[in-house]
Amino acid sequence: MTDRIPNQQLKACVEASGLSYAALAGGVRAVAAEHRELLRTNASTVDHWIRGAVPAGRTGRYLAIALSRRLGRLLSTTDIGLDALPVSEDDSMGLSLSTDPFDALMPLWRHELDRRDFLRTSAYSVAAAALPLDTVIDMAARTKAAARSGSVVGMAEVQAVRDMVTAFSEMDERHGGQHGRSALITYLRDDVAPLCRGRFGTDEVRRQMLSAASRGVHLVGWKAYDAGAQGLAQRYYLQSYALAVESGVRGQDGFVMRTMAMQGLKLRRPEHCQGLAETGLNRAKNHLDPQTEALFRIVHAHTLASSGQRGAAVAETKQAHALLDSARGDEAPFWALAWGPPAASVHSRAAKVLAALGDPQGAAVEYGRAAASRPSDTYARIVALDLVAEAEMQFKQGHIEQACATWARSMDHMVGVTSARTRKAVEGMRRQLLPLRTRGVRAAVELDGRGREFLMTL
Numbered sequence: 001m002t003d004r005i006p007n008q009q010l011k012a013c014v015e016a017s018g019l020s021y022a023a024l025a026g027g028v029r030a031v032a033a034e035h036r037e038l039l040r041t042n043a044s045t046v047d048h049w050i051r052g053a054v055p056a057g058r059t060g061r062y063l064a065i066a067l068s069r070r071l072g073r074l075l076s077t078t079d080i081g082l083d084a085l086p087v088s089e090d091d092s093m094g095l096s097l098s099t100d101p102f103d104a105l106m107p108l109w110r111h112e113l114d115r116r117d118f119l120r121t122s123a124y125s126v127a128a129a130a131l132p133l134d135t136v137i138d139m140a141a142r143t144k145a146a147a148r149s150g151s152v153v154g155m156a157e158v159q160a161v162r163d164m165v166t167a168f169s170e171m172d173e174r175h176g177g178q179h180g181r182s183a184l185i186t187y188l189r190d191d192v193a194p195l196c197r198g199r200f201g202t203d204e205v206r207r208q209m210l211s212a213a214s215r216g217v218h219l220v221g222w223k224a225y226d227a228g229a230q231g232l233a234q235r236y237y238l239q240s241y242a243l244a245v246e247s248g249v250r251g252q253d254g255f256v257m258r259t260m261a262m263q264g265l266k267l268r269r270p271e272h273c274q275g276l277a278e279t280g281l282n283r284a285k286n287h288l289d290p291q292t293e294a295l296f297r298i299v300h301a302h303t304l305a306s307s308g309q310r311g312a313a314v315a316e317t318k319q320a321h322a323l324l325d326s327a328r329g330d331e332a333p334f335w336a337l338a339w340g341p342p343a344a345s346v347h348s349r350a351a352k353v354l355a356a357l358g359d360p361q362g363a364a365v366e367y368g369r370a371a372a373s374r375p376s377d378t379y380a381r382i383v384a385l386d387l388v389a390e391a392e393m394q395f396k397q398g399h400i401e402q403a404c405a406t407w408a409r410s411m412d413h414m415v416g417v418t419s420a421r422t423r424k425a426v427e428g429m430r431r432q433l434l435p436l437r438t439r440g441v442r443a444a445v446e447l448d449g450r451g452r453e454f455l456m457t458l
Helices: 008-017 021-034 043-050 061-073 099-115 134-140 155-175 180-195 203-227 230-247 252-266 270-284 292-306 310-327 342-356 358-374 379-394 400-412 421-438 442-455
Strands: none
Touching: 008 021, 008 061, 021 043, 021 061, 043 134, 061 230, 099 180, 099 230, 099 358, 155 180, 155 203, 155 379, 180 203, 180 442, 203 230, 230 252, 252 270, 252 292, 270 292, 292 310, 292 342, 310 342, 342 358, 358 379, 379 421, 400 421, 400 442, 421 442
């Protein structure tokens, strides 16, 4: 018989917890009961685990959760020595939908905070975009969040997480994706993730906490997107989706699918965009307020326009605008306000539809409406980018003076913003102005000089 190797990691965690083997066994049984599983774990069982025995089935996960509760920090099965191999540092990290989204997020966060290059430069994966996302629903039915430290999580804690994520989101819009990125990751890892394994007063509180966590992870993905790290952004979106599904909050999983469709369109990888947008829409329509449904419809319209389905794209765009007109002040869900007022997002995406359909004049009008629909002090970056896009449409029509004036307005909003997208927007502006600058067109010369000075400050 092969001698077992003592599990020193588990032993250290148990010692740090201060729990007796009997008390820990009781904690494991309690977690299992919350997952509708009956265990007969006792002190002798815990002793066997510390001596090197491997818990059967999902018991190892229950053990990690029980210790997480006691220690007040999130522990994975790897952290307590139950995985045979450490998480590999390869390009597949975060691209799968595991039974627990935090098992995928913890190594991502660890490597992000360590600034590992392979994740920041990893490629966008077409294969990951094609994952059968519905399969995670079955996993969600088998998993539930558990408690930490014996305290009961209530709506006050949920609201605190929402408020914090909103604050990080507003910081992101005012100053760009690089501001507060590490702080947000640390907050999600150290505070939000343990709460998601907490003990909840009601199932509705659990659902809303997981929903808030999904929104936070979605924001980290958006920050990675703004930094130009598309592969990393995709990984976060996948895990945000998994948390949304686990929450069971109507429409939020579809909203993340909508985001993934938007990313694919931006990267000119349309292989799965229409399917993602259509599935997301089907999960939302007739179940959410009109303005939130409009957000889904306008992205679906963009995927239709990008695939050459002109009539369907125009019809869907009209439906999105009609939904906005019928909203009459209905309140959108917390997670649907990722980019500010829904009307602004609909106008901005409608502009992309019109541009794809060859209507730069209409696109310019919609971009202008989008910029005017957002408070510029709160949404500096996205207002700037909408104005850049409006200027590009004006330039395409030959309205040079008007385009230069709009570009100048966009740069007014870029002060203090650190964003790969705003940098690329200014670089693109300078390339388009080059022929006019060489001819000595005054507006182009002045604007190019301003753009050059802006890039030197980054």
